[in-house]
Amino acid sequence: MIVIVCVDDNLGMMFNNRRQSRDIEVIKKIVELTKGSWLWMNKYSYELFAELGCTNINVDSGFLSETANGEYCFVENTDLEPYEKWVEKIIIYRWNTVYPSDRELDIDLKSWQLIENSDFVGKSHEIITMEVYIK
Secondary structure (H helix, E strand, C coil), rough: EEEEEEEEEEEEECCCCCCCCCCHHHHHHHHHHHHCCCCCEEEHHHHHHHCCCCEEEEEEECCHHHCCCCCEEEECCCCCCCHHHHHHHEEEEEECCCCCCEEECCCHHHHHHEEEEEECCCCCCCEEEEEEECC
16 A cells, blocks of 8 residues: 655654644645555545545545555544555655644654655745655
């Protein structure tokens, strides 16, 4: 599976029990990136994509167990470490700032290889960095 997450500079995924992923430019990039493949997520995350008319989204509370090799999953409020052995790639959208966090990315990126790093302008953040990691 290919995991997509949004984090701050401390790998925080949620702050004050709220998502860090509400930036329309990031969501548009995810929609474009996942065209031609399934994009799995839970109901909580689906509200970010609901109005975009995406036909490739699967919403399931057990989405991390359902995502197949080569398929994408968008993760905001779920632990990833129990599924790490099935993760083939991690795509991170980094806000380049630090927020208080309630949930952090629980995969140690030190054992992953950074193969891509690019910046773009978001709606909520002046610069958002996309990082791509492989095993």
